[in-house]
Amino acid sequence: MASESSRIVSAWRPAVPGVVEVFHARFTEYAYPMHVHDAWTLLIVDTGAVRYDLDRHEHGTPHDTVSLLPPHVPHNGSPVTPEGFRKRVLYLDGTHLGGDFIGAAVDRPDLRDPLLRRRVGQLHGTLGLPGEELEAESRLLFVGERLREHLRGGGPASQRPADPVLAGRLRELLDERIVEGVVLREAAGLLGAHPAHLVRTFSAAYGIAPHQYLTSLRVGRARRLLLEGRSPGDTAVAAGFYDQSHLTRHFRKLVGVPPGRYRAG
Template sequence: MAGATGPAEWARHWQYAELPDLDLLRARYIRHTFPRHSHEGYVFGAVTQGVEDVELPGGTVHAGPGSVVMINPEVPHTARAGVPEGWVYATLYPSAQAVNAIAADMTKLRGTVGFTETSVADPYAARLIGEVHRAAEEGNALAADSVLRVLVTRLLTRHGSVLPAPGPRAAGARDAARARAVLESRMSEPPTLEALATELGTSPFALLRAFKKQYGMPPHTWLTDARVRRARRMLDAGTAPAAAAAAVGFTDQPHLNRHFTRIVGVPPGAYQRERARTYKTGPGVPG
């Protein structure tokens, strides 16, 4: 998709009806940048052209062709182009339940699994990610499910481990968790940082520091991410974007559009159309 000004950005974020615990994204991004956010499930991304820079708590990884990026649930990260021409990639977003079920069935890992590396050079695994996409796009449920299991088993065997169980929470972590619960329950009308800190019996600075330490982002950034997550679930259920925007606390639909597009990678209208097309027509929808 090129024009007089060079290649254009494009993206498709969708779900294959036969694999409901998996989201898929194929895209080319040049100027688009993903702000700090996290996912409820895992991320497996394979770059086929260009370079993607992914900033994680441990540093920035530069993912080029043949590399696979693996991100555990709830790990905050950003993403942007690492070269002027951007990057092209295929990404799988399997749920935590799906990955842990495959781990229990196909590996010796027991418990909640995670990945010890965030970017590895593994052209074969990168090809498998592309094959899952192709099988889903062709409506081949048997192949899509089978290749996904081969991929997850390979990544877990080579780079996976059991995540340690969380220990007792310090006072700051408890305050952060309580603040998160308040923000979730009052998403459409959240308190100020000062009011929130007062309600929890702490100071704004202490709460801000504790929240960033616990969740990798300040409360206002976390809230935007949480609003987009809830809006996604509402769009999946058929809620109109304008109604979803109001329900989660965005000022209007353009406000939702801006943040949703930055975090998810496609506008909410395009996202909902792909979901509706997938659910209505099922497998075999052309890309």
């Protein structure tokens, strides 16, 4: 039997619509028995590989594969080698993938797609950062679109043309909500547009994603507050950042120095 020391896990539920749970794990000896989930399971393996049975067929997850396991379908899982595996998992509700895709996912659960693999990895990186919900929501939308393309068995879905007027309306909304921010689905409801189309048309119009634009505005506000003598901690809250470390991460990236050094200079 595997010892508890052979299992290292972390799990949390981010404030991102559609994500039921984020689960990161490192297992060396542990094997999952047959079980089901009530959510979609989106799995990538960073080291090692996993062997599993789904619908009485054996499958595997080499490092360049994205595995998508549908809800309510029994599966198990075990390491392929004695060294075990390290995996990152997203459990998603039906917001991005409906029940119509369950049959296709049972038939083709393992997807060889480097772009999808990279996007899922980037999404995990964003989900681990408090205050980056707008970016995470945008990345999740495009992951969902890519998954649906695979499950349909066709090429990329047709995209609506860019809409400069819509992009301008989103820009005005972001300008009005620098501090409080806005989640993507709320913005889509207010502006009467699909969230993915909203991100695409804004990026096409301004050459920057909505979350990058909002972060730039917040850093600009933080610069002014710091020069007025506000402390980095007070500035972070007043400029719309989650906390001081959130401010520091983006401030250093856009300005080149941390807030305290900028203020002292």
